Amino acid sequence: MMTLRRADDRGHADHGWLQSHHSFSFAEYQDPAHVSFGPLRVINDDIIAPGAGFGMHGHRDMEIVTYVLEGAIAHKDSLGNGATVRPGEVQRMSAGRGILHSEFNPSVNERTRLLQIWIHPIETGLRASYEQKHFDDADKRGRLRVVASPDGREGSVSFHADAVMYAGLFDGDEAFELALDSARKVYVHVARGELQVNGQTLRDGDALKLEAESQLHLGQGRQAEVLVFDLAA
Template identity: 55%
Template sequence: MIELRKADQRGRGEHGWLSSRHTFSFANYYDPKQIGFSDLLVINDDRVAPGRGFGKHPHRDMEIFSYVLEGGLEHKDSMGTGSVIVPGDVQLMSAGTGVAHSEFNHSAEQPVHFLQIWIAPNVKGAQPRYQQKNIADAEKRGKLRLILSPDGAAESLELRQDARVYAGRFDGAESATIALDANRYAYVHVARGSVKVNGVELGEGDGARIRSERELTFTDGHDAEVLVFDLRNIEVSELWS
């Protein structure tokens, strides 16, 4: 079963320097029907004005990763990490016992467009850590490249949760299929362009909750870039029970 979440149904945050779209409830946007999916709690689609950004603020017990689509995102944190994240980079910050960070547009002239995504960890009170890796476009072209996993398989970043995240690029005749175990959920987010998933068309910003599907086939892409989340078959309410 594929349950669509259309781009124009997302929450909106307009703050002058920041234009944000919230797939799930976040900050001032709250919808009791949209409080995440399995361990996936946040997908924020953010566009930040030149020279602006998120000042230093704390997190704990959350797996937070950023995926830059355009521009450069400057990261600094209380672990002493500093970097500029550009398209192709995957940045994962495991907040654990607590970490403070800031994220700013690195450019004084061009906006930055990125996704920030939160996944609930399977352990609390762990040591904070930071990981970053560049995934070449060729590794995602016409395929689904594993970028996060519980065990760091296939040179992916290591996630503290039973979840796997894949990134793919599809255009024209390019296609790929991913198998899902019978007891798994999945979520698809289209970061840009459009693509069909099992024959269902998704456009830029669209998402889909997926249950009871044994495989997902991506076809008919038009400059599409997608993220695919392979998740536990639990509902969000079970996380807090």
Template identity: 55%
Template sequence: MLQIRHSAERGAANHGWLNSHHSFSFGHYHDPKHMGFGPLLVINEDRVAPAQGFGTHGHRDMEIISYVLEGALEHKDSMGTGSILHYGDVQRMSAGSGVRHSEFNPSPSEGVHFLQIWIQPNVTGIAPSYEEKHFAPESKLGKLRLIASSDGRQDSVKIHQDAAIYASILREGEQLEHALKAGRTAYVHLIRGSLVVNGVPLKTGDALKLTQEAAVTLSQAEAAEVLVFDLPY
């Protein structure tokens, strides 16, 4: 079964300093038809104005992944971690028993554009932890590059859930296929460009839910960057 999630139908929140689009219910946006997809609970596409950001706030028992698209994102947390992320960087923070952090755009003139992804963990109350890795664009060209997994295989960041996240950059005419094992489902989020997924055309910001499908097929790409989530059913 295939279900498209059009970009224009996402929840929108514009606070001036923050322009955000929510794929699933989040904050003041509530849609009972879009409460998450399996353990995937949040995909927020955030644009933060120069010298602005999210002040220090807390999380518990959540796998939080940031995927930077443009600009710089500065992270600080109660574990003593501090870092500035750029395009190609993927950050994973396991909130576990509790962590406080802030996210800030350190540039005085350029905005930052990133995806914030929340995945419900399969363990709770663990010690909070942080991990960050860089995935060069070349590593994603014409292939599905594993960027997050339950065991950190292929030098991906490790998340506490039986899930895998792949990133790909596809140029015109390139196509890929990702097989889905029995009992697995998939969510495809198109970051930019255009793409046909299992016969369904997607444009920038669109997504597709796949259930009871044998594979994810990506084709007819045009300057596409995409995330593929392989999830438990």
């Protein structure tokens, strides 16, 4: 079974300095039909104005992945980490028993666009931790590259979740097929561009939910960047 969710159907919050589109219920956007999908709880598509950002605030018992599409985000946390995340990099923060962090756009004239992703952990009360890695475009060109997994496979960041996160770049005739476990769920999010996913045309911000499917086919991309989540049912 495949369920298409268009970008325009997502929740939207306009905070002036922040434009955020919510794929799942978040803050003031509450939709009982879109609370989570397996352990995937949040995909926020955020555009942050120059010099603006999120002040120090707390999280707990959530695996948080930041995926930057444009610009950069400057991160600081209560573990003493300080880093700047740019396109091509994946940041993983395990909130565990509790962590404080801040995120700001360090540019004075360019916006930042990022996806903030929350995934429920397989266990609560874990020790908070942080990890960040870079993935070359060449490794994602015309294929899906594992960027986050429970065991850090293929050099991905590791998290405490029953999920595997892939990223891919597709244009023109590039195509890729991934065999799926039909007992699991798969969530495909087109971050930008246009892409054919199992015969469906998805554009910037569109998503496709797959359940009881055995194959994922990606192709006919137009400057597409896609994230794919293999999720526990």
